[in-house]
Amino acid sequence: MSQFDIEKLPKGSKGFMYDWGSDQRAFKGVPWGKAMMWIFLLSDTFIFSCFLISLMTARASTVVPWPPTSDVFALTVFGVELPLLLIAIMTFVLITSSGTMAIAVKYGYEKNRKLCGWFLLATAIGGLTFVGMQAFEWSKLIFHDGVRPWSNPFGAEQFGAFFFMVTGFHGTHVSIGVIFLFIFARKVFRGDFDTGRRGYFTSMKSDYEAIEILGLYWHFVDLVWVFIFAFFYLW
Amino acid sequence: MTDEYTDNKIETKSADSSSGSYSPPVEKIPAQEAPDQELYHAKSFWTKWVFCQDAKVIGIQYALTATAIGMIGLILSWGMRLQLGFPETFSFLGPATYYQSVTMHGMIMVIYLLTALFLGGFGNYLIPLMVGARDMVFPYVNMVSYWMFLVAVLVLIASFFVPGGPTGAGWTLYPPQAILPGTPGSEMGIVLMLVSLSLFVIGFTMGGLNYVITILQSRTRGMTLMRMPLTIWGIFTATVLALLAFPALFVACIMMTLDNLLGTSFFMPEIFTMGEKLDYAGGSPILFQHLFWFFGHPEVYIVALPAFGIVSDLISVHARKNVFGYRMMVWAIVIIGALSFIVWAHHMYVSGMNPWFGFFFATTTLIIAVPTAIKVYNWVLTLWRGNIHLTIPMLFSLGFIVTFVNGGITGLFLGNVIIDVPLSDTYFVVAHFHMVMGIAPLMVVFGAIYHWYPLITGRHLNQTLGKIHFWVTFVGAYAIYFPMHYLGFIGVPRRYFEMYDSPYMTSGVGLNQFITVAALIVGFTQFLFLYNIFTSWYKGETSERNPWKANSLEWHTPDYPPTHGNFGKELPVVYRWPYDFSVPGSDKEYIPQDVPPSQVPTAKAEQT
Numbered sequence: 073m074s075q076f077d078i079e080k081l082p083k084g085s086k087g088f089m090y091d092w093g094s095d096q097r098a099f100k101g102v103p104w105g106k107a108m109m110w111i112f113l114l115s116d117t118f119i120f121s122c123f124l125i126s127l128m129t130a131r132a133s134t135v136v137p138w139p140p141t142s143d144v145f146a147l148t149v150f151g152v153e154l155p156l157l158l159i160a161i162m163t164f165v166l167i168t169s170s171g172t173m174a175i176a177v178k179y180g181y182e183k184n185r186k187l188c189g190w191f192l193l194a195t196a197i198g199g200l201t202f203v204g205m206q207a208f209e210w211s212k213l214i215f216h217d218g219v220r221p222w223s224n225p226f227g228a229e230q231f232g233a234f235f236f237m238v239t240g241f242h243g244t245h246v247s248i249g250v251i252f253l254f255i256f257a258r259k260v261f262r263g264d265f266d267t268g269r270r271g272y273f274t275s276m277k278s279d280y281e282a283i284e285i286l287g288l289y290w291h292f293v294d295l296v297w298v299f300i301f302a303f304f305y306l307w
Numbered sequence: 308m309t310d311e312y313t314d315n316k317i318e319t320k321s322a323d324s325s326s327g328s329y330s331p332p333v334e335k336i337p338a339q340e341a342p343d344q345e346l347y348h349a350k351s352f353w354t355k356w357v358f359c360q361d362a363k364v365i366g367i368q369y370a371l372t373a374t375a376i377g378m379i380g381l382i383l384s385w386g387m388r389l390q391l392g393f394p395e396t397f398s399f400l401g402p403a404t405y406y407q408s409v410t411m412h413g414m415i416m417v418i419y420l421l422t423a424l425f426l427g428g429f430g431n432y433l434i435p436l437m438v439g440a441r442d443m444v445f446p447y448v449n450m451v452s453y454w455m456f457l458v459a460v461l462v463l464i465a466s467f468f469v470p471g472g473p474t475g476a477g478w479t480l481y482p483p484q485a486i487l488p489g490t491p492g493s494e495m496g497i498v499l500m501l502v503s504l505s506l507f508v509i510g511f512t513m514g515g516l517n518y519v520i521t522i523l524q525s526r527t528r529g530m531t532l533m534r535m536p537l538t539i540w541g542i543f544t545a546t547v548l549a550l551l552a553f554p555a556l557f558v559a560c561i562m563m564t565l566d567n568l569l570g571t572s573f574f575m576p577e578i579f580t581m582g583e584k585l586d587y588a589g590g591s592p593i594l595f596q597h598l599f600w601f602f603g604h605p606e607v608y609i610v611a612l613p614a615f616g617i618v619s620d621l622i623s624v625h626a627r628k629n630v631f632g633y634r635m636m637v638w639a640i641v642i643i644g645a646l647s648f649i650v651w652a653h654h655m656y657v658s659g660m661n662p663w664f665g666f667f668f669a670t671t672t673l674i675i676a677v678p679t680a681i682k683v684y685n686w687v688l689t690l691w692r693g694n695i696h697l698t699i700p701m702l703f704s705l706g707f708i709v710t711f712v713n714g715g716i717t718g719l720f721l722g723n724v725i726i727d728v729p730l731s732d733t734y735f736v737v738a739h740f741h742m743v744m745g746i747a748p749l750m751v752v753f754g755a756i757y758h759w760y761p762l763i764t765g766r767h768l769n770q771t772l773g774k775i776h777f778w779v780t781f782v783g784a785y786a787i788y789f790p791m792h793y794l795g796f797i798g799v800p801r802r803y804f805e806m807y808d809s810p811y812m813t814s815g816v817g818l819n820q821f822i823t824v825a826a827l828i829v830g831f832t833q834f835l836f837l838y839n840i841f842t843s844w845y846k847g848e849t850s851e852r853n854p855w856k857a858n859s860l861e862w863h864t865p866d867y868p869p870t871h872g873n874f875g876k877e878l879p880v881v882y883r884w885p886y887d888f889s890v891p892g893s894d895k896e897y898i899p900q901d902v903p904p905s906q907v908p909t910a911k912a913e914q915t
Contacts, residue, residue: 092532093531093532093533094531094532095337095340095526095528095529095530095531096337096339096340096341096524096525096526096527096528096530097340097341097523097524097525097526098523098524098532099523099524100340102524104341104444104445104520104524104525105445107520107523107524108444108445108516108517108519108520111516111519111520111550112512112516114550114551115512115515115516115550115551115553115554116554118551118554118555119554119557119558121554122554122555122557122558122559122598122601123558126558126562126573126594126598129591129594130573130589130590130591130594133591134589135589136588136589221565221569221570221571222569222570222571222572222586228589229571229572229588229589230571230572230573230589230590232571233565233569233571233572233573234573237561237562237565237571241561273447274347274445274447275347276345276347276447277345
C-alpha cells in the first residue's frame with residue numbers, strides 16, 4: 073500500500089505478480105475478516121452455481137413439460153391475476169435492504185452509532201419481511217396449489233424439488249443474515265465497537281469493520297437472489 | 308519473485324568488494340503492516356487442551372482423530388483382503404459386509420484420514436509457524452472447525468451401528484443404487500454418510516478459510532510469497548481447491564439426502580425394484596456423477612499437493628541442497644491445481660458421454676502430466692549431487708518419488724479413453740489410485756511425521772522401528788499393488804466379493820493370497836509405527852534444537868518445542884528463502900530464513 077510505490081511496479085501481469093507476492097499481505101490494507109468473507113463467498117458461489125447448474129440440467133433433460141412459471145407464481149389481487157407480483161415485491165424488499173445495509177456500513181465507518189444501528193435494524197426487518205413473504209409463497213404453493221418436493225400438478229416433478237431446495241437454501245442464508253443483523257444491531261446500539269467490549273464467544277474485540285463484513289454477506293445473498301429470480305421465475 | 312524489483316524486498320547494501328574496505332551491510336526492515344495479533348490465553352485445562360484455540364494443539368487433535376478413524380479404515384481393508392485371499396477359511400464377512408467394508412475403507416481413507424491429516428493436521432501445525440504468524444487468523448473459528456470434524460467422524464462411526472449398517476454403495480455413492488434396497492446400508496447408513504460428509508464440508512470450510520487467509524494476509528515481515536516453503540504452497544493450493552471443490556460434494560449430498568428422505572427425483576430416474584415401480588421419475592444419475600467428480604478429482608490433488616510440497620522440503624533439507632527450480636515448483640503446484648478442475652469426467656468414460664467430451668477430458672488429463680513431470684524431474688535434480696543423508700524422512704521421500712512415478716505412469720494409461728475402457732473397473736484401477744494417491748501421499752505423511760516429530764515433542768522417534776517401518780511399508784506396498792496391476796490386465800473386476808473359479812483367474816491363481824499376506828504384514832507395521840509414536844512421546848531420545856539443521860521458521864522459535872504464540876515477544880524477520888543450504892562463499896552450511904545478510908557477508912547470493 074503505502075510503503076512501496078505502485079509506480080515502480082513492472083507493467084502488466086508481471087507487476088500484478090510482484091504486487092501479489094509481496095511482503096506480508098497479498099491484499100494490501102484488507103483486514104483479515106474481510107478477506108476471509110470474500111473467500112467464503114467465492115466458495116458459497118460454487119454451492120449456488122452447482123444448484124443452479126443442476127436445475128438447468130434438469131430443465132434441459134426433462135421429457136415432461138416444465139410448469140408455466142408465470143401462472144404458478146401468479147397472485148390474484150381483487151380478482152385480477154397478476155403474474156410474479158409477490159416475487160416482484162420480495163425482490164424489491166430485498167434489494168432495498170441491500171441499500172439500507174450500504175448506508176449502515178457508511179455510518180459505521182463514520183462511527184455514527186445511532187444511525188448505523190437503525191439502518192442495520194431496517195436491513196434486518198427487510199430481510200425478515202423477505203423471509204415472511206417466502207413463507208407465504210411456500211404455504212400457498214404447498215397448501216393451495218398442492219406442490220410437493222416429489223410431485224406437483226403443473227408438470228415436471230423436478231420443479232417442486234428444485235424450487236423448495238434452492239429457495240430454501242437461499243432462505244436459510246437470508247435467515248442466518250437476519251439473525252446476525254439483529255445481533256450486530258444490538259452490539260452497535262450497546263456501543264461494543266466504540267468501547268472495545270469483547271465478544272461473547274470469541275472473547276475478542278471487534279470494530280466497525282465487522283459491519284462491512286456483514287454487509288458483504290448481505291449483498292451476496294441479494295445478488296444470489298437475482299440469479300435465483302432469473303432462473304426460477306423468468307425462465 | 309522479487310529479484311529485479313528491489314523496492315519490495317529487504318535491501319542489502321552489501322560490502323562493496325571493489326572498494327576494498329568492508330562496511331557492514333545495512334538491512335531495511337519493512338514495517339509491520341498489521342498490528343500484532345491478540346491471542347486467546349487459556350485459563351483452564353479445558354480451554355488449554357480440549358476446546359483449544361492454539362493451532363498447534365488443533366493440528367494434533369486433527370491428526371489424532373484422523374489417525375484413529377484411519378486405523379478403522381485399515382482394519383476394514385484387512386477384512387476385505389482376508390475374504391479375497393482366503394474365501395473358504397475366512398467366511399465371516401459375507402457379501403453385504405464386504406461392500407460396506409469397501410465403501411467405508413475408501414471414504415475414510417480419502418476424506419477422513421488423508422484430507423484431514425494433511426490440511427487439518429499438518430496445515431494447522433505448520434502454517435502459522437512456517438509463515439511466521441502467532442496463530443491462525445481466527446483461532447475460535449479454527450477450533451469450531453475441529454469440533455465439526457469430530458462430529459462428522461462420530462456420525463460416520465454411528466453409521467456402523469444403525470440397522471442395516473453403513474452404506475455399501477462404494478465410496479462414489481452412485482445413485483440410484485446407493486439409496487435403493489438391495490444395496491447394504493440403504494436405510495440409515497447412506498443418510499448418515501451423507502450427513503457426515505456435509506458436516507465435514509462445513510467444518511473444513513471454517514478451517515480452510517483460516518489456512519488461506521493466514522497464508523495470504525498474516526505472513527511475517529520479509530516473508531514474500533516466493534520465500535514461503537513449498538510445504539505452505541502445497542497446503543495453500545490444496546486448501547483453495549478444497550474450498551472450491553467441496554461445494555459440489557455438499558450440493559450432491561444435500562440432493563441425495565432429499566432423494567432418500569423426501570422422495571424427490573434429483574438423481575433418480577423412473578425405476579423398478581423387485582418388479583415394483585417406484586415413485587421416482589425424471590432424475591439424472593449422471594448429474595450426480597458430474598457433481599461428485601467435480602469434487603472427486605480435485606480431491607485427488609487436495610491429497611497430493613500438500614504431499615508434493617512437504618516432500619520438496621524434506622528432500623531439500625535431508626539432501627542439504629536447495630530445491631531445484633523453486634519457482635517452477637510453485638507454478639507447477641498452481642497449474643496442477645487449476646487443471647484439476649477441468650479433468651473430472653475422465654472418471655466417467657464408461658458412464659456414457661459424447662465422444663468429444665471424452666476427447667476433451669483425455670487431453671486435459673494428459674496435460675496435467677507436464678507440470679507433474681516437471682516436479683518429479685526437479686525432485687530428482689534436487690537430489691543430484693546433493694549431500695544425501697539417508698535419514699528416515701529421506702528414505703520415505705525417495706520411496707515417495709518412486710511410488711509416485713509408478714502410480715503416475717499408470718495414470719497415463721487410464722487417462723486415455725481407449726485404454727481406459729477395457730481397464731475400467733478392474734484391479735488395474737485399484738492398483739493405480741492406491742499407488743498414486745494412497746501409498747505415495749502416505750509415504751510423505753510418514754516422512755513428515757519422522758521429520759517434524761522432534762519439533763512437536765522434543766524427542767526423536769525410535770530409529771530402528773522407523774527403518775523397519777519404512778522397508779516393510781515400501782517393499783510391502785509393491786508386493787500388494789504390483790500383482791494387482793497384473794490382475795487388472797487379465798481382466799479381474801474390482802469390487803467382486805469372490806472370484807470363485809472364474810476364467811479370469813486362470814493365470815492369477817495364488818496372487819490374491821500373496822497380496823493378502825503382504826497387506827496383513829504392511830498393516831501390522833502401521834501399528835508398530837503407532838506404538839513408536841506413543842512410546843517415543845515419553846521415552847524417545849531427546850532431540851537437540853533443530854536436529855535436521857533446517858532453515859524454515861518453525862525450527863527457530865525461541866522455545867523448543869514452540870509454545871502458544873509461537874515466536875515469543877517479537878515476530879521474526881525473514882531475509883531469504885528456506886533453502887539456503889551450502890550457499891557458495893558462505894562458511895555456514897545452512898543459513899536460516901531469519902539470518903540477516905550482515906551475519907553472512909561472504910555468502911554469494913541472497914536467494915528469494
